[in-house]
Amino acid sequence: MKRFLKLVLKDLEGSRLPTLFLSGITLVFMAFVRYKVSFGSWHSQMSVLAVALPTAFFPLWLIWRSFQTLRSEWREDTVYTLLALPVPGWQVMLAKLVSLCVEYSVLFAVTVGGTSLFFGGLLDELWSMVSSLSWVVWNGFWVYAAGLAVYSSLIIYIQLAFVVSKMVGKVQGLVALWVWVLASWLADKAAVLLAPLFRWLPTLRLHEFLRLNELDSGIVFEWHPAGQIGLVLATVAFFFLTGYLFEHYVEINE
Amino acid sequence: MKIRRITLAILALLTVLFVADMRYFQPRRGRSGQPSVRFQVEPSRVAHFHAEKTQVFTRPQGSLSSLMLSGALGHVELRSTDGTELVVRATILGETEEELARFEVVESVSNGEISYKLGPQTAQFPEVGLSFAVEVPAGMEVTVKHSYGSVEVEDFVGFLRLLTSFSQVTVTGLQGSLSVENQFGSVELLDISGPLAFEDAFSNSTVLLSPVDGGYNFQVDVTNGSLTGNAPLEKEVRQNMIKAQGTHGEGVHPVVIESSFGSVNLNIGR
Known part of the structure; x- marks a missing residue:
């Protein structure tokens, strides 16, 4: 556990500067837009831009970071040290996954915090629609959690693609891209094939769970998870496969 | 070198399977494509006016050829x-x-x-609501724009457009x-004789076409939803999308349906 935590700290150390820089830029940009709006230079609708821009950019940034955290190990020749450590491959991958999730959390908090801080006063119409602060916090948390789940699975596919690409000699970029496509296809197949096994699961009434009826009593939002169970299982399997390949085969080919 | 060859062999095998799956197994014809997520807003916002x-x-x-009604609630x-x-009886x-x-109704x-x-x-709206009870001469073109309420059309002859x-x-x-x-709510189109263009989102819809001379030509696209019914359709299912087409009789009258995040039940009466 101690070794694993050290790995996490090492990866967090690596992501500290870029994350702080990006957070700072975002907050400065939001403050600048708020300043312009307050003094009437820009229309208040421009505040949407200040929120939309980081919201659109951060996912791309995080995808790049998922790739970059592994790439830098090869580029800086630290991958040999990493392989020599007495920790299993899956823990190395998990450490990177955890540090990237922390990065996601920080950027999410910066976006939400910055929006509340600089544009909260301009969202009166939005506040009048929601029933209470607890409703906002509850649903905000689940938006965060859903984003985290999607991003985590994306990291796992990128890690698999990257590690497999290091097992072939040439055109590693293309191989990584192709492995990503094949892995997505396999996961989709697993989801389709395993769905009948999980038909017995109950339909989840998300409109009750997320208290959407406080917005409008007519909202119905239901999810039957049978079709996604195979996807989750395949993603978990890919995670351990990546760790295994990283631990046993990558070094031989470098 | 051995690992490299094995990796390439596995990737090649998976690629062959992937291509075969794309080529021969997708789209899967005839699958109903039930969505795992259902999102819908029922029309429960009709206010209770006194x-x-x-x-x-x-x-x-x-010389009037068309009528336009705009209402809500x-x-x-x-x-x-x-x-x-x-x-036109407007309330x-x-x-x-x-x-x-x-307030008053403006003509x-x-x-x-x-x-x-x-x-x-x-x-x-929604400060006040506006209802209509309308009788029109047969053959007239009518457009109805309505939100948060209900629309009921019976024994209509002519050109009808509902928004x-x-x-x-x-x-x-x-x-x-x-x-x-239409967006949100529910739609029932029963005993329809003639061409139909239907765009729908986030709602459940039922269409029952009456047999007519010349028959029907179907073009149906359903995204993130389901398509059922007895209409003679050749379905292609791709991920979350169902594309269906077919003809009934000579296929003269076009029936074009585009639906997303809802269910479509398309039938032809006997």
């Missing part, structure tokens, strides 16, 4: 008659009589089109041409 004011407009059809009833008079719905005094005529909507221009949202829409016994654009 006061109402009714205005009746009676006009000879004359109320009920629309429309039917065709054999006569030549257009009768403004509000909380109090005093409140209603500020305007332009280029052969007569229209009815809430006035003055600053009037806004609705958050509403329960029922059309029964239409002869002519029907165009529906």
Whole structure:
């Protein structure tokens, strides 16, 4: 556990500067837009831009970071040290996954915090629609959690693609891209094939769970998870496969 | 080197399977494609008003070729008659009589089109609601815009266009041409004889076409939803999308349906 935590700290150390820089830029940009709006230079609708821009950019940034955290190990020749450590491959991958999730959390908090801080006063119409602060916090948390789940699975596919690409000699970029496509296809197949096994699961009434009826009593939002169970299982399997390949085969080919 | 060869062999094998799957197994024909997520907003926002004011407009059809009704938070009833008079009974719905005094239904005529909507221009739903009960001469072109309420059309003959949202829409016994654009709520189009263009999102819809001379030509696209019914359709299912086409009889009358995040039940009567 101690070794694993050290790995996490090492990866967090690596992501500290870029994350702080990006957070700072975002907050400065939001403050600048708020300043312009307050003094009437820009229309208040421009505040949407200040929120939309980081919201659109951060996912791309995080995808790049998922790739970059592994790439830098090869580029800086630290991958040999990493392989020599007495920790299993899956823990190395998990450490990177955890540090990237922390990065996601920080950027999410910066976006939400910055929006509340600089544009909260301009969202009166939005506040009048929601029933209470607890409703906002509850649903905000689940938006965060859903984003985290999607991003985590994306990291796992990128890690698999990257590690497999290091097992072939040439055109590693293309191989990584192709492995990503094949892995997505396999996961989709697993989801389709395993769905009948999980038909017995109950339909989840998300409109009750997320208290959407406080917005409008007519909202119905239901999810039957049978079709996604195979996807989750395949993603978990890919995670351990990546760790295994990283631990046993990558070094031989470098 | 051995690992490299094994990796490449596995990737090649998976690629072959992937290509075969794309080529021969997708789209899978005939799969219903039930969605795992259902999101819908029922039309429950109709306010409970305590006061109402009714205005009746009676006009000879004359040179009028089309009618436009704009309402919300109320009920629309429309039917065709054999006569030549257009009768529009408009009811403004509000909380109090005093409140209603500020509003009236405005009639305007332009280029052969007569229209009815809430006035003055600053009037806004959902402060008040507006219902219609309308009789139109057969063959007329009618457009109904309505939100948060219900629309009921019976025995209509002519060209009908419905632009609705958050509403329960029922059309029964239409002869002519029907165009529906709907978001949220539910749509029932029963005993329809003639071409149909139907765009729908976030709602459940049922379509029952009556057999007609010339038959029907179907083009149906359903995204993130399901498609059922006895219409003779050749379905192609891709991920979350169902594309279906087919003909009934000679395939003269086009039936074009585009639906997303909802269910479509498409049938042909006997």
